[in-house]
Amino acid sequence: MKARIDYEKLMDSKVYTKACIRLKFPNETIVQVNFALMETIGDIYNFLKENIVANPNEEFYLFTSPPLKKFLDMKVKVFSENLHPYTLMHVGYPNIGKYF
Numbered sequence: 001m002k003a004r005i006d007y008e009k010l011m012d013s014k015v016y017t018k019a020c021i022r023l024k025f026p027n028e029t030i031v032q033v034n035f036a037l038m039e040t041i042g043d044i045y046n047f048l049k050e051n052i053v054a055n056p057n058e059e060f061y062l063f064t065s066p067p068l069k070k071f072l073d074m075k076v077k078v079f080s081e082n083l084h085p086y087t088l089m090h091v092g093y094p095n096i097g098k099y100f
Helices: 002-012 041-052
Strands: 018-024 030-036 061-064 069-071 086-092
Touching: 018 041, 030 041, 041 061
Parallel strands: 018 086
Antiparallel strands: 018 030, 061 069, 061 086
16 A cells, blocks of 8 residues: 555656756846756856857856855766756856856
8 A cells, every 4th residue: 555655656746857947147148958867067067168158268157046056066967956947057257256
């Protein structure tokens, strides 16, 4: 009986395969991108460097708020950081000083 209840709970739970991440820049521009849950924070940085950021050599970082958390470990998976199903991440530039 307990196994059946556990099975029913599992069937009713939501299963996500992607994370919809909105990247907000200091000038209030927002870019929305879908990432697979098994992709890494490094993949998000690479996407920004290759497609969005004007100067790929420019230093930037990603963070969420609240609670304030910087994402600096490039090997951590999107799923592990609990960024699914939707997350707003901010793009900060150390030389601008808009964020922290």
